Amino acid sequence: MHVGSHLTTLKIASGKIIVNITRIFNKLINLRCFPHTVNLACKAVIAALARSDYGSTTGDHTDPISTLRALVRAVRALSLRRQHFSEICEKYDLDLQLLCDVDTRWSSTLYMIERALHLEKPLDDICSSEEFQDLEKFKLSSEEWDGLAAAREILMVPEAFQQKLSAEKTPTLCNVLPAFDTMVSVWNELQESMDEPYFDIIQAGIDKLDAYHNRAELVPAYMISMCELSFLIIPQMIY
Template sequence: MQHLSGVSRGGTEPGRFNTSNLIAHLKKHHKKKHEDFRESSKAKQQASCSLQQPTLAESFARRDKLPRDSKKAMAITEKIAQFIVLDDQPLSVVSNVGFKRLMEHLEPRYIIPSRHYIVDKTIPRMHEEVKKCIAAHVEKANAISFTTDIWSSDHRPLSLLSLTAHWVDTDFTLQRAVLHAREFRGSHTADAITHAMEEMLHDWKIEKNKVHVVLRDNAADMKKAMNQLGVSSLGCFAHTLQLVVHEGVLSRRAVSDALANGRKIVGHFKHSPKAYSSLEDLQIELNVTPKRLQQDVQTRWSSTKYMIDSLIHQKRPLHAYSSEENHTLPAILTANQWGLLEKTSKVLTPFEELTTLVSAASATTADVIPSVHALVRFLSKESEDDHGILTMKATLLDAVHRRFRHVESEPLYTVATLLDPRYKDKYFTNPENLGHAKAALKAAVCKVEEELKTTPPPDVTEPVDKTPRMAGASSSLGSIFDEILEESSTAAGPSDQITTGAICEMESYFCEAPIERKSRKEKEEEE
């Protein structure tokens, strides 16, 4: 590199320096280094071209908006519609400034459609696609159970008739889908309900022979409608529990008077921010966890229990509030009424647990007979803590016996209980009913066995650990379930009679102990 000392840099001023003379020197005296330099420069130039500004045509192409019917624009519009539907977003979200800015940042070429376009075009198209998918699954199902109800909208003065399908697919996975939530106009007569149900089943091309059972409320017209429709039906267990609670507890004069005063107290704080602020200050001062008082809905007994519990939790702050001169309450609870509410809450706890259980997505008809048995045993037991609520428990027990007297003679309940590996035949209280239940199960097993002789069973695999679970043993009823199971007689051995292979399997099934009601995960969570 000794030759570089004499290479001119283009002048003596730094602003006039260049590399031309140096490149010429490399080319003349150092050819190998010059070739390396050229290759390096060429690579840098190519990389620079890829980062340079777009051409005029490219700039116009990027500036142009996506046509609404383009593949990308339609995909984005569908995702927006899914966002609205799945997350319960208002249709006006497409007009919100923040949402518009987000979409402009993500894809400047996309034109956000109006809410009317979403309603008139996109959502109906999505509805048809989802409906076709559900219809295909429903068509494959061998039997389908339904839940139906008539309920009123909180936003408009109208009634809606809903129909939800439940079925088990070929992988033994429980599936469900809301098929209808249609407006139900006119009187809710049995004939009108029957006609509406027939239309809904016809729309989905579901034959009545595929309807296993329809779960309904206990209204006489609804029950009559199912009979006229020619399908099996069962009353809602949670609704029946509500009737039991109203008859056994909430209808008692002393309890209803205490609840009326409690509602007035809750309403006072609900409608007065100033009063609630004062109560909250007292909660903090008395080291009571600040919580709002809960207003109940008289048609939902569980909300009444939650109101009672919230009042009991705030008992000390409420006493302190009412003792101050400048604070007045529209009603007061006497010492006897406070005691009555505490006892009412205690006796309603197992009813709340059962309501939560049967309202879960995994609940089945197999839960009914064991739940009734456990509830009867709970109400029949007497303890030192029952002082003052013996009459209440006796009234509830009588209502339970009266409302649920037929559950052990209903095949839909009994067969489901026998087939549930958590219960099997351990929770029946009447041996005669158990005998009838096993006979019904044997008849069903023999029928299936005969059908399988001509039609091979589908190639399916039962999933692992998909058994629905009961409430944990830490609940007030959990220990009673275990107690009933321990006291149940040992299952009889296999019959000496000549039986088919399927019947042998069934008898072997009953000889095995029921599986645990709680999964390993639930046990670990309790610990």
């Protein structure tokens, strides 16, 4: 019984040690994937746009993206509205359909904005249409359209880098991490070129990327991937 008791204690102790080692190991190797981190950064940008002074508009509008989303859903909801919108698009020689975003994919918000900017005149027309006066509350002002154009410019930066890395057959950490630095650099340039309200909006995304980068620097995989292993010499085999 005495020996058995000791064995039981050792098993419990060794189990706890293994659990603790596993937790430490997971912290050392745990590194979020590039798309997930970019998703967090872009969602932070979109949320910052809604919180900005620019975003606090009058009436039923909250921010340009939310207003656009509501307008797109309203137009797509009824067949008569869709048909009327298609007829308006034909008048402008545009053969395009509205796109609605989904909450789980930030890039879908970019695509929705980009498509809407191409369809700005038809959207303005249907909001001013006598047939659908209930859509007038969704009519975007020129300032809000400018805000959507700025949002597109900001979101096109991570989109370009994500597409580039997605094209790689085997994405590597040594390519992903420099992409973060370059993305932050491009966003910094945008901060200098765009109006003041957008500085803080872009900064919200940069802060997310910086948090990832700071965490990545603590992961051994990061240090290994960024090292130039020039000290490794493979000796020539002599037969």
